[in-house]
């Protein structure tokens with residue numbers, strides 16, 4: 361097989377993806393699933409339910425439907441095979457980072473958490489998770505950075521850095537197939553209520569709320585893009601348009617910009633509250649991290 365040439369202008373992510381596609385081309389002969397065959401999300405032995413019954417009185421009606429269902433067959437296929445899913449390049453790097461000692465305390469994640477497939481199983485499904493010491497819910501990113509700064513005495517990772525995206529993808533993967541089940545009662549109730557308020561508030565020059573697109577019009581096209589119910593179960597997600605993995609808060613930010621609103625910051629209370637509300641709204645859908653989107 362010939363090596364694909366990446367021009368000078370190629371971004372790092374572009375190069376990584378191109379490299380992955382080259383090496384995967386060899387591995388994938390015979391395992392390619394043609395577009396016509398695709399209708400269920402099966403990854404190796406794991407079949408993920410992409411439609412689940414919604415609880416009585418759910419604002420989305422009778423069924424919760426994963427964003428995967430709304431994508432084209434060509435995009436769906438990429439999520440059905442970890443060798444074709446470009447997010448796994450980040451996952452592999454995170455797997456190494458998990459074992460790497462860093463910071464003044466001389467520890468790695470593994471020094472305390474051992475095998476991620478055991479210690480982190482089910483964790484993503486509960487995010488964002490109430491943290492009593494902090495007195496607020498914390499997202500996966502915030503938990504990771506708290507461990508880095510307080511326990512490893514290492515530098516915090518930037519929200520949208522490759523290292524953070526990779527680690528959130530790697531940890532999320534340990535919950536793949538498990539139902540999203542965020543805490544909704546106790547101290548989480550206020551946060552979820554705040555997220556709900558944001559979800560239904562009209563913002564921006566176009567004066568639209570999240571619900572106007574994702575509740576009212578899912579299944580319809582908005583320009584070339586088909587609207588989904590806007591669930592969070594696949595994040596961080598590899599987006600073909602971004603040519604890289606992106607965080608959920610990046611997606612929120614993009615949606616706010618679409619209606620010409622000034623987005624909140626990644627990690628802000630507003631976005632954490634929205635994340636908590638959306639996780640509760642999509643409760644019961646399976647974690648699909650890392651998903652692939654257009």
Ligand code: HEC
Nearest residue numbers: 467468469471472473483489500503504507508511512527
């Ligand atoms: C010195 C030990 C130590 C190190 C090193 C460490 N952690 Fe932690 N981590 C903890 C402890 C203890 C908790 C539990 C805190 C709690 O329950 O409030 C925790 C909690 C977490 C959680 C939340 C788990 C849950 O169930 O809510 C995540 C995610 C996490 N760590 C990821 C990491 C990652 C990724 C690294 C490496 C970058 C790391 N940790 C390094 C000790 C450590």
Ligand code: HEC
Nearest residue numbers: 427568569570573582585586587588590591592615618653
């Ligand atoms: C003008 C319409 C519009 C509005 C308003 C909007 N979005 Fe979106 N959103 C989109 C489009 C288009 C996509 C990409 C296709 C899809 O997955 O729905 C998307 C995708 C998403 C996704 C990713 C779903 C997946 O499975 O990958 C999430 C989560 C999301 N939006 C949340 C929000 C939130 C939260 C708000 C309010 C702050 C919001 N959106 C407002 C149009 C909108």
